[in-house]
Amino acid sequence: MKNEVLIAGFGGQGILLMGRLLAEAAMKDGYHATWFPSYGPEMRGGTANCTTIFSDEEIGSPIAACYDIVIAMNQPSLERFGPKVRPGGHLLVNSSMVPIKCERRDIQCAYVPAVTIAGQMAQERVANVVMLGSLLGICPAPILSAYEEAIRSIIGVKKPELVKINLDALAAGRAAVEEQLCAPV
Amino acid sequence: MSATLEHPGAKNVAAESEPRGTEQVAGTKRLVKGNEALALGAVHGGLEAFFGYPITPQNEIPEILSGLLPSLGRVFLQAESEVASINMVYGASAAGHRTMTSSSSPGISLMMEGLSYIAGARLPCVIINVMRGGPGLGNIAPSQADYFQACKGGGHGDFHSLVLAPWNVQEMFELPALAFDLADRYRTPVFILADAVLGSMLEPAVVPDQIPPLRKVSKEWATVGRGRRAVKNVVNSLYLDPEVLSAHNETLQSTYREARREIRYDTRFTDDAEILLVAFGIAARVGLSAVRLLRKQGMRIGLLRPITLFPFPSDAIKHLAKQVRQTFVFELNSGQMVEDVRLAVNGISPVDFYGRMGGVLPGPEELAEQIRSRIGRGDSL
Numbered sequence: 001m002k003n004e005v006l007i008a009g010f011g012g013q014g015i016l017l018m019g020r021l022l023a024e025a026a027m028k029d030g031y032h033a034t035w036f037p038s039y040g041p042e043m044r045g046g047t048a049n050c051t052t053i054f055s056d057e058e059i060g061s062p063i064a065a066c067y068d069i070v071i072a073m074n075q076p077s078l079e080r081f082g083p084k085v086r087p088g089g090h091l092l093v094n095s096s097m098v099p100i101k102c103e104r105r106d107i108q109c110a111y112v113p114a115v116t117i118a119g120q121m122a123q124e125r126v127a128n129v130v131m132l133g134s135l136l137g138i139c140p141a142p143i144l145s146a147y148e149e150a151i152r153s154i155i156g157v158k159k160p161e162l163v164k165i166n167l168d169a170l171a172a173g174r175a176a177v178e179e180q181l182c183a184p185v
Numbered sequence: 186m187s188a189t190l191e192h193p194g195a196k197n198v199a200a201e202s203e204p205r206g207t208e209q210v211a212g213t214k215r216l217v218k219g220n221e222a223l224a225l226g227a228v229h230g231g232l233e234a235f236f237g238y239p240i241t242p243q244n245e246i247p248e249i250l251s252g253l254l255p256s257l258g259r260v261f262l263q264a265e266s267e268v269a270s271i272n273m274v275y276g277a278s279a280a281g282h283r284t285m286t287s288s289s290s291p292g293i294s295l296m297m298e299g300l301s302y303i304a305g306a307r308l309p310c311v312i313i314n315v316m317r318g319g320p321g322l323g324n325i326a327p328s329q330a331d332y333f334q335a336c337k338g339g340g341h342g343d344f345h346s347l348v349l350a351p352w353n354v355q356e357m358f359e360l361p362a363l364a365f366d367l368a369d370r371y372r373t374p375v376f377i378l379a380d381a382v383l384g385s386m387l388e389p390a391v392v393p394d395q396i397p398p399l400r401k402v403s404k405e406w407a408t409v410g411r412g413r414r415a416v417k418n419v420v421n422s423l424y425l426d427p428e429v430l431s432a433h434n435e436t437l438q439s440t441y442r443e444a445r446r447e448i449r450y451d452t453r454f455t456d457d458a459e460i461l462l463v464a465f466g467i468a469a470r471v472g473l474s475a476v477r478l479l480r481k482q483g484m485r486i487g488l489l490r491p492i493t494l495f496p497f498p499s500d501a502i503k504h505l506a507k508q509v510r511q512t513f514v515f516e517l518n519s520g521q522m523v524e525d526v527r528l529a530v531n532g533i534s535p536v537d538f539y540g541r542m543g544g545v546l547p548g549p550e551e552l553a554e555q556i557r558s559r560i561g562r563g564d565s566l
């Protein structure tokens with residue numbers, strides 16, 4: 001099993017943290033994992049993306065040309081990386097920020113209104129963790145408890161008061177995708 | 186070179202460093218950034234004094250050391266330039282300390298004069314180069330274009346540094362300690378060649394929970410006061426008498442020959458290989474992925490990854506060259522290590538090269554396609 005995941009959006013959306021949480025969760029679940037960041041010179045408002053790879057065998061290249069899963073947090077990211085999802089792969093779209101749909105029929109797409117969901121929790125900035133939770137709805141690994149542990153160790157170290165809301169955001173993202181995938185077309 | 190083989194210089198009197206303890210130390214597996222691993226690895230390896238000047242993409246190294254070293258009562262100093270840094274390293278090393286600098290390609294170029302003096306004065310030190318695209322200011326993307334600079338001397342005069350090339354974050358943590366041991370054992374500068382990807386990526390690595398206490402390595406030659414010694418120690422690279430300088434050079438060359446016992450390399454899937462891929466550092470990571478892709482398509486291909494770039498694992502490559510039909514070399518440069526591979530293979534079987542420059546890191550599919558399309562084509566340089 002190997003999953004190459006690309007997460008992309010604007011600087012400031014918590015893109016790099018999402019990838020880091022995913023890598024941490026994968027490691028805690030016993031997988032090999034790598035995380036590689038790529039961002040422009042400006043940190044906020046510029047483009048940001050990162051590649052997280054997890055695998056049950058030693059990982060070669062930490063960078064990939066196409067991906068099993070792409071999480072697009074804004075429209076430019078969908079346009080740039082949507083075509084790079086492998087056939088049969090998954091595309092997760094933050095539909096709060098992306099008004100368009102992906103036209104590909106050879107991949108599975110899910111649209112998660114992450115900012116709306118996060119807003120209902122009165123904390124819009126957890127939209128990134130809502131999107132991360134949506135991964136749980138499509139990918140069996142890493143397991144939920146590994147994500148939870150990752151949130152506790154990475155976010156909890158500096159801001160223990162934010163652990164609970166992030167755990168809730170994770171669950172909300174998962175529920176949103178599961179609901180969508182189960183819904184009759 | 187033939188002269189040095191016929192008339193080996195004075196016996197190398199490198200100090201033996203104490204063997205590293207093999208006892209298990211408690212460690213934690215966690216996600217570590219490559220640059221962080223280099224910094225922590227150096228401190229765990231006994232780094233006493235760091236001198237450096239900032240440059241991307243290695244700035245986490247001085248950032249971390251600027252907090253950690255003073256808290257341990259050791260020295261961190263941001264110098265006014267790279268030229269100053271390397272000469273401070275010269276001084277600290279002459280005084281018998283484990284010392285290091287880190288930089289990236291353009292900054293390393295500025296250090297070349299000092300490096301030649303360090304090599305000439307037979308001073309041990311560690312130099313980390315987190316390579317970026319060049320020449321000139323280039324860019325801040327990953328590159329391996331400083332292979333020649335690191336492995337073939339770099340500064341003026343007949344000298345070498347020993348050169349280590351990590352390929353994952355765990356090695357980024359482990360190799361600095363080895364580098365210090367090798368530097369002290371052979372009294373040479375030791376390079377660690379990483380790149381912008383290895384420096385910026387996170388990967389699980391086991392880092393011991395406790396920083397070990399400094400182990401003082403005895404250095405008979407260090408200029409720390411004459412004490413009760415019969416003769417005074419002098420650290421210098423000036424030898425005006427040609428015969429004396431010649432003998433000094435013979436000593437240096439015999440050191441490099443002796444260091445051949447430190448050769449380290451790693452192989453994957455080479456047992457039944459008909460095709461051999463040689464790559465180091467991050468290129469070897471892409472190489473491993475390409476090898477797996479090609480194996481799935483039925484190609485019997487294996488990977489050899491030099492860990493010591495100098496001394497170079499020539500014998501291992503020569504041995505495999507007899508087994509395989511063809512050897513490919515992949516580097517993030519225009520073809521530098523491939524020259525050493527060709528010298529090792531020496532015409533036994535064809536050697537082909539693929540490289541990308543300017544900070545481009547191709548994916549495994551691109552490399553696999555290049556290898557597939559070149560099978561049977563032979564030497565193309």
